[in-house]
Amino acid sequence: MILCLHIGNTHVVGGVFDGQALQFDFRRTSHARISADEFGLFLRGVLLSNEIEPNRIGQVALSSVLPEATYALSSACRKYFDVEPFIVRAGVRTGLKIRYRNPQDVGADRIINAIAAVHQFPDRDLVVAGFGTATTFCAIGADKTFFGGVILPGVRTSLEALVTRAAKLSSVEIAGVDHVIGRSTAESMQSGLYYGQIGMAREIIGRIRTEVFGGQQPLVIGTGEFAGLFESSGLLDVIRPQLMLEGLFLALLLNS
Incomplete structure (x- = not known):
């Protein structure tokens, strides 16, 4: 399964894909000073409440407009899912x-x-x-x-x-x-x-x-x-x- 996350100025928007299909999506308020543990515990809670074991997340795709929160969320992915997230940033392939x-x-x-x-x-x-x-x-x-x-x-x-x-x-x-x-x-x-x-x-x-x-x-x-x-x-x-x-x-x- 693939976890996709975008950190915006107002909300963190996320969703889980199984194959090509979006299984569910969610959002929460975002702020720059959120910690890795806050992110990690929140994400685990969202997954479990939707009957998905966190160890089923094999990849994470991440984009953000808040650099501090990007670091915290990246750390949360490594700590709580043992996954190095793919981050949309300058230099990645876009097809555009x-x-x-x-x-x-x-x-x-x-x-x-x-x-x-x-x-x-x-x-x-x-x-x-x-x-x-x-x-x-x-x-x-x-x-x-x-x-x-x-x-x-x-x-x-x-x-x-x-x-x-x-x-x-x-x-x-x-x-x-x-x-x-x-x-x-x-x-x-x-x-x-x-x-x-x-x-x-x-x-x-x-x-x-x-x-x-x-x-x-x-x-x-x-x-x-x-x-x-x-x-x-x-x-x-x-x-x-x-x-x-x-x-x-x-x-x-x-x-x-």
């Missing part, structure tokens, strides 16, 4: 032609999403829209060229900024709404968060279509914690919540 000025600047999360996207939708122009701590857009050509993308504040990050910086605003539930005019402060904030993301996304996807794909419409893939929020918005052609885990699994196979 990365057009960033400095390819090492591309976040591991965006790379593994792109790997999964081109595998699932071959020979297609793609935009991968990730809705998490940040909202990101990556443009990928039918020939697997990773052209680059756009990064902007995510839904929760925008909400936290409002609550932190505006004295009279309190936190609200993040939710899709069917009307733009709010009749209370909470409704107005929910509308702004929801339609603000939709407006930004439409503008960005339209500009990517013009600048990168010569006016042709790419397939837009939604992923990340909040992708489902925009399912009925017309923004996304498909939603793949587990795109990141699938990309990690494929990256491991590419480098085995």
Whole structure:
């Protein structure tokens, strides 16, 4: 069995593959100063609660945006599973032609999403829209060229900024709404968060279509914690919540 783990700014997202199939997935809050033992005990607990003996884990694929946590999780894999993890980092095989000025600047999360996207939708122009701590857009050509993308504040990050910086605003539930005019402060904030993301996304996807794909419409893939929020918005052609885990699994196979 293969354990795939991504350490994001907000969550650790994980899943276990048996053969080609994702058996289950999980998430927990992430922070940079978590210890190897905390990681190890958590992972063993998750496996046992899903009736999987930890010694059945033969490989681990790991990506991260938090260097300190990467070290702790790598140590946990060695200590608790006796496995040296494969880590997605600069220099690993991806199957992509990365057009960033400095390819090492591309976040591991965006790379593994792109790997999964081109595998699932071959020979297609793609935009991968990730809705998490940040909202990101990556443009990928039918020939697997990773052209680059756009990064902007995510839904929760925008909400936290409002609550932190505006004295009279309190936190609200993040939710899709069917009307733009709010009749209370909470409704107005929910509308702004929801339609603000939709407006930004439409503008960005339209500009990517013009600048990168010569006016042709790419397939837009939604992923990340909040992708489902925009399912009925017309923004996304498909939603793949587990795109990141699938990309990690494929990256491991590419480098085995």
